Amino acid sequence: MSLLPNRHGLQRIVVLNPKGGCGKTSIATNLASYYSLQGEMPMLLDCDPQGASMRWLEKRSRLRAPIHGIAAYRNSLNMTRSWQQRVPRETRHVIVDTPAALEGPQIHDLIYEANNLIIPVLASPIDIRFAARFIAELLLVAQVDLRAVRVGIVANRTRRNTKSLRQLMRFLSGLKIPVIAVLRDSQNFVNAVGEGIGIAELPTYQGREDNRSLQPVFSWLDQWQPSQEKLLNPTKIDDLRLPHGTSLH
Ligand SMILES: Nc1ncnc2c1ncn2[C@@H]1O[C@H](COP(=O)(O)OP(=O)(O)OP(=O)(O)O)[C@@H](O)[C@H]1O
Ligand SMILES: [Mg+2]
Numbered sequence: 458m459s460l461l462p463n464r465h466g467l468q469r470i471v472v473l474n475p476k477g478g479c480g481k482t483s484i485a486t487n488l489a490s491y492y493s494l495q496g497e498m499p500m501l502l503d504c505d506p507q508g509a510s511m512r513w514l515e516k517r518s519r520l521r522a523p524i525h526g527i528a529a530y531r532n533s534l535n536m537t538r539s540w541q542q543r544v545p546r547e548t549r550h551v552i553v554d555t556p557a558a559l560e561g562p563q564i565h566d567l568i569y570e571a572n573n574l575i576i577p578v579l580a581s582p583i584d585i586r587f588a589a590r591f592i593a594e595l596l597l598v599a600q601v602d603l604r605a606v607r608v609g610i611v612a613n614r615t616r617r618n619t620k621s622l623r624q625l626m627r628f629l630s631g632l633k634i635p636v637i638a639v640l641r642d643s644q645n646f647v648n649a650v651g652e653g654i655g656i657a658e659l660p661t662y663q664g665r666e667d668n669r670s671l672q673p674v675f676s677w678l679d680q681w682q683p684s685q686e687k688l689l690n691p692t693k694i695d696d697l698r699l700p701h702g703t704s705l706h
Pocket of ligand 2: 481556
C-alpha cells in the first residue's frame with residue numbers, strides 16, 4: 458500500500474529530519490506557497506500529529522493561491538487512504554511535512570516513495586551531531602540509494618560569521634549530499650507561518666533577502682525530471698482503489 462500518491466510525473470518531496478524544530482514545517486509550507494504561486498494546486502501532506510502545516514493552511518486566506526492540504530496523520534498507517542484517490546488533476550507536486558522523532562520503518566517507507574528528500578539542519582553542535590547520526594543511518598541502515606532519490610540539505614537559521622555556522626558548513630562539506638541552500642535566522646519565517654503564507658508572499662521590501670536565499674531550493678527541485686523517477690512496484694498503483702471514472706494517469 459502506498460503512503461504517497463504516485464502518479465507518474467508527480468514530484469514527491471519529503472522534508473525530513475527527526476530532530477525537532479529544525480525547520481521542516483517552515484520549508485514544507487514555503488514550498489507549498491511557491492508552487493501555488495506557479496498556478497498549480499500543490500498537495501501539502503502533513504504526517505505530523507502536531508498538525509503545524511495544517512494549522513498554517515487554516516490561517517491561509519481563501520483569496521490566496523490554493524493549496525490542497527491533507528492531514529495524513531489522522532489515518533492509520535495501514536489504512537487505505539482515500540485522499541490518495543483525490544489528487545487534483547493539476548497537482549504536480551506533493552510536499553510531505555514529517556514529525557520529529559519519526560521511527561525507522563516509517564522513515565524507510567517515506568523515503569522509498571519520495572523522489573526528492575530535503576533535510577533541514579540547524580547550526581548548533583547538538584543539531585550537527587544529530588544530523589551526522591541521522592545521515593549515517595539513512596545511508597547505512599535505511600540504505601537510501603542516492604541514485605533513486607535526490608537528497609539535499611538546507612542549512613537553516615544560520616547567523617553569518619558565527620562559529621556554529623563554520624562548524625555546520627565544515628560538517629556538510631564532508632558529505633556526499635549537496636547543501637542546496639543556506640537560510641538565515643529571520644523573523645520573516647516566523648511571521649509568514651503566523652499568516653498562512655510563504656516568504657514569497659510577503660511584501661517584496663520585507664521578504665527580498667529570504668526569498669533570494671530560498672531560490673536555490675526551488676531551482677534544485679525544478680531540476681528533477683520525471684524520467685529520473687525510480688520504478689515503483691506497479692502493484693502499488695493498483696492498490697489504490699479509485700472512484701469510478703477517475704484515473705491516475
Ligand atoms: N530560518 C528561520 N529563521 C527564524 N525562525 C525560523 C526559521 N526556520 C524556522 N524557524 C522557526 O523555528 C521554529 C521551528 O521551525 P519549524 O516548526 O519549521 O520546525 P520543525 O522541524 O517543523 O519542528 P517540529 O520538529 O516540531 O515539527 C518555528 O517557530 C519557526 O517559525
Ligand atoms: Mg513541524
